[in-house]
Amino acid sequence: MDNIGVVGAISILASGLTIGIGSIGPALGEGRALAQALSSIAQQPDEANTITRTLFVGLAMVESTAIYCFVVSMILIFANPFWNYVVSKAGG
């Protein structure tokens, strides 16, 4: 396979694997956090507002890792510098 083929194939494979594997951890973590939040709301219904607020902030922090993986995946598909380089070499 020539350079363009290799770069293209590996970029696609890497971007798929990145988002696939990268979203497992945060999803599990968010599920655990949500379960804890639900049980603490059940224990203390008066504090539901504070608990919900803290839950959302915590979920956003945990989600960050999944977002990093998504950004890398998008970059590999849409703004891939290696692909642009081999394409420019092949064209020019």
Place this chain on the structure above:
Amino acid sequence: MHITPDSIILFQLGPVSLNATILFTWCIMALMTVVSWLVTRKLSSTTRLSRWQNFIEVLVISIRDEIREIGGQDPGRYLPLVGTLFLFIALSNLLSIIPGYKAPTGSLSTTAGLAVCVFVAVPLYGIAQNGLSYFKQYTKPSILMLPFNIIGEVSRTIALAMRLFGNIMSGTIIAAILLSIAPLIFPIIMQALGLLIGLIQAYIFAILAMVYIAAGSRVRQNKVDQY
């Protein structure tokens, strides 16, 4: 397809170019300034308020309450920075519902700029509060932790920028992809989710900025010492 509005160049004058990010940022700034000026021209302190004044009062009071919960007794010091962060990011995310509009927070330049504002504000508030002994806290619990504390500060700034950029950019990309695959119902659902996420991310950005500032000025500790 453009993943960030930075690549949409509207105007080129030699080396200087006007891209969509700058244009929409200035539009939002103009919108916020004009609306605030129009509303605050005739403020009334009786119980007969105009609707807009009521709305803005609700906004300001809620932001002040949130800041007071995190930072301490005097929310007025932090309100300009944290309130502006929240309102700018929220408005720029909510206006995505207008066709043709590209959220400037979907560009890494904007979010990095906002994160750098927070990065600079934390020492500023800390020094204003505690003087130059602010820098002692980098050596807690021991001087060996100095590089790790600094790395921690830098990495949480980067995380702030990436979190906001990733969330907003992914919202626009998912809507664009779905428009080309299943254009009837799903893009609407994803657009609604994008609006909700935009609001939540604005709230989180502002709250995290406040938490970092409060941690840097050790305001919490002063509050605890009161009791």
